[in-house]
Ligand SMILES: Nc1ncnc2c1ncn2[C@@H]1O[C@H](COP(=O)(O)OP(=O)(O)OP(=O)(O)O)[C@@H](O)[C@H]1O
């Protein structure tokens with residue numbers, strides 16, 4: 418057992434349906450993601466990528482197997498503890514952004530921090546900092562409807578970072594974006610990698626996968642290939658000690 422893995426999955430399995438309609442969406446997956454690693458998961462439609470990501474982030478529970486985040490077993494956690502863990506320690510980015518339409522960019526970003534228990538002042542300051550970091554300082558008061566797709570996804574990434582997550586889980590973050598917007602998001606992920614942010618990204622986009630430290634190919638719910646790229650990643654896992662310290 419590797420004590421240093423931030424995220425660890427053992428025999429993780431998720432079935433849907435039963436009998437002849439049974440689908441093994443995720444089939445006995447073992448995975449260890451060290452702190453600071455950028456991992457890309459690729460594979461054909463329906464191979465189980467989203468299901469795996471949802472299991473790893475505690476959005477769904479496995480049918481079988483164990484999942485540990487920062488030394489805490491999450492697959493058996495109460496709903497309440499799991500919700501708290503997601504709010505405080507996990508940042509999600511989805512293909513369709515999932516922003517609140519009636520809230521401005523800065524309100525969308527600070528909401529996550531407020532829910533995680535930060536003071537309004539601190540949440541606002543951090544939200545503005547994050548929007549600046551994703552290149553949207555001048556769009557803070559815009560509603561999502563007044564932003565381009567790439568800008569919306571950058572707001573969503575800023576939101577995912579607002580609780581200083583242990584891990585960012587992104588599901589097809591460029592799936593709804595054109596080529597220019599994809600490059601914007603790509604640059605942001607490169608920055609996150611350099612900053613030592615642990616990141617798991619499910620993607621069909623080879624350009625996103627190319628900036629990862631490691632690439633896993635999935636087929637029929639299982640890992641078909643696991644490649645680590647020499648020279649990728651800084652391996653420093655910046656700030657890991659303090660992040661662990663903040664947990665609980
Ligand atoms: N709620 C559900 N009920 C039944 N089957 C499901 C459900 N969700 C997913 N599945 C099935 O599980 C398998 C894996 O689905 P999943 O969404 O994880 O695939 P994916 O790799 O993310 O695909 P895509 O690249 O199209 O997003 C598929 O066969 C899918 O039809």
Ligand SMILES: [Mg+2]
Nearest residue numbers: 466467468588
């Ligand atoms: Mg999917």
